[in-house]
Amino acid sequence: KAGVTQTPRYLIKTRGQQVTLSCSPISGHRSVSWYQQTPGQGLQFLFEYFSETQRNKGNFPGRFSGRQFSNSRSEMNVSTLELGDSALYLCASSLEGSTPQHFGDGTRLSIL
């Protein structure tokens, strides 16, 4: 069974641009969660989608948004990029929600 797939693996952008990251969950998983990982703040929850609806949201500005498609694939968008958005963005999927979550290897986003 294929794991969680995130694309692209690496991305370099400049301040002010926007970016879209993609996540394909494990087959059959309906919940997709997104996390930001930085050395200073650790792993922080961004949002969760379940059956195409946002079910949970973390404490991030509105520049961070996401969506989920009918095949459970999810995208995350960050607009007006700031230097502080440089991070590893991780996607996790699960059957119904919190237990258990399986992570992809992330997208490393660097802002110049």
Place this chain on the structure above:
Amino acid sequence: QQQVKQSPQSLIVQKGGISIINCAYENTAFDYFPWYQQFPGKGPALLIAIRPDVSEKKEGRFTISFNKSAKQFSLHIMDSQPGDSATYFCAASIGQGGKLIFGQGTELSVKP
């Protein structure tokens, strides 16, 4: 109240020794406590998880001890091996809904 505090930040253990990582939480509504292992360049991988109705869970060399009254839980790695060298994260969540609250992580180094 949503925080999970993890200690120590780093840990050096000799091969064959026991590695112990501790976590504490405030929110008594948390009902799922997983531990993740992360290698450089990879996403977190689920190691073992416990629910608060159980005081201990063992899987191979990995054991979670859970103290509900103290609101603490810990990971014990028996017979630690150099291949166990990684960053370990504890986490907690509430009910359904993929929102994991992570500890700050412990960088474990097992010396041969």
